[in-house]
Amino acid sequence: MSSAAPESWGRFPRATPRSVDDVAWTSDLQLHGDQQPILAYGLGRSYGDVCLNDGGLVLAMEHCNHIHVFDREKGLIRAEAGLSIADLLKVTIPHGWFVPVTPGTKYVTIGGALANDVHGKNHHRVGTFGCHVSQFELLRSDGSRVTCSPNSNGELFNATIGGLGLTGVVTWVEIHLTRIVSRRIEEESIKVSSLRDVVRVTDESDAAWDYTVSWVDVTTRGAKLGKGLVLRGRFSTAPDATLTTRTAEPRITIPFQPPSWLLSYPTIKVFNTLWYGKQRSAIVKRTVDCESFFYPLDSIGKWNLLYGKRGMLQYQCVVPSDGGLESMQAILSELQRGRVSSFLAVVKKFGNVTSPGILSFPRPGLTLTLDMPNSGAKLFDALDRCDEIVRSVGGRVYAAKDARIKGRMFRAMYPELDRFLPFVDPAMSSSFWRRINSDQ
């Protein structure tokens, strides 16, 4: 039992659970209907409130991190849901296996990755995390432990992948890993001067590269809007000794919470200019370690504290490729009009590999992600207008990043909710889920 209140990465909203249980053994874990609302918590790397449970019971899963089996020949790993990708990679990389899909931080649990059905820089090739899960066990509040796979309890399998922790507690997960022969990534970074070019270079790159993503400057106005870097990479196919070299532990941690003026609009502008100015030539080719390619922000530790007491919001949406550029431009100018500033903008194109997850976020199209200091009501109004734009073209926002969308809007974006609802465990709920259903 611990009394510390778990936070989400955006540190907004705040929530105070009734109690927090630090689960050490999944075999000891039991759910009771009278403990509701119950929610599992991984490493709190979701930005908004999908991992929060105000007034409820939070089951902290982080210490349930035992590996059951790791088949080094087949690249199959079965481990408890609290195992982090960081920990997993330490075990699997030396044997030539990498996670099939990874988000932009390795400090997520495999249970959390499953519940949000996370995507990575290779979505256009291999789909989401859930596409590589062969089976898992789900603990329900009726006391049952259900093994779910595509062939057995298939619809519960589909509901739990991307199911935001609402179908029960996942105790273990089995994942198919990806073969690698080196830790090294061959990376190319291409300087582009507009959002249009970002999309064009992404299209060209996706055909030949496993991993693509773009970092875009969204602080400049007009024609220069969207200058940035398209990053593409693939694991080196030349076997080398890097697999077995032990990597150094991280990292600089932001030890205190700086005042929020530190990230006011001008600061961000300076940061973006500097960052963009770093690369002089049109294309830079280099070989980098996979950790610095996939997890550039992890080396700074708790960088979310840089956003101060009020926290930050992240907005991630996907819009269909047809007219996608125009939708993204419309969103960005909506935010600029509201003088909403963004630290980072990330653009990526989702492919058409379909996830089994019923509520899974990715759809074929362009996805735009923005980090914003929480500046209050004006930001919220601007984001509501962005939702309208996204909705009008048949797009959707990502629950894992959301802290503020109106329930009505979310339900309109996710018509799959009807198919999902029968699988929600009556004792499970989250701050997010109550918010989304509060305006029924």
Place this chain on the structure above:
Amino acid sequence: MVIIGATSAIAQSVARRYAEQGVQLFLVARSEEKVRTVASDLLARGAKRASIYVADLRMRDVHADLVARSVADLGHIDCVLIAHGVMPDQKLLDVDVDATIDSFMTNAVSVISISHRYANVLEGQGGGSLVGLSSVAGERGRRSNYAYGSAKSAITAFYSGLRARLAPKGVHVLTVKPGPVDTPMTHGTKLPLMANVEVVAYDIERAINKRTKVLYTPGIWRLIMAIVRAIPESLFMKSKF
């Protein structure tokens, strides 16, 4: 490597560090299901072998068998980590003599019995490390956990004596005194003195390699305890912690 109390958080964290290096492990714990989980985990993480032994360590008659089995299983023993123990609720013990004695059997008597036997094995081998988990709580009896603290005191004293006895025989005896160990939950600020279990495990491995005698982990506790030891009893009596 032998690990007694192999399902405890610190023991697991240390064991994982050694598993990654491909060592052979002999794991002792009370719950068969849990120690099996731990053994599979350590195998997946690289342990060459992980044998298990299930026992309630309050039962002194199992100690000799347990030591003999581990010797038969591993042959030569490089390191023994004794990490079992319970953290009883002092408020309950205040009104229950039997429960107090029971916790002392686990936290002190069984530790001494097992340590003693392994000390003799290592002495016979002429080498190896014997690592006992004491605690900073063993330095003074606090109102809020003196049953636990006094058991840890016993371990600390016993280990100093063993160290003096075995040093000429080439056996390394390490007393580990962790501060309170935190279970990391929040991304925000937390008590700065709470130790992360992985940091403790890192320190223990280093202390084994460096043949340290007494390890405070995190290191800041060496300083804190120097101060705490200097507080006069009449003042200490009134402290709330």
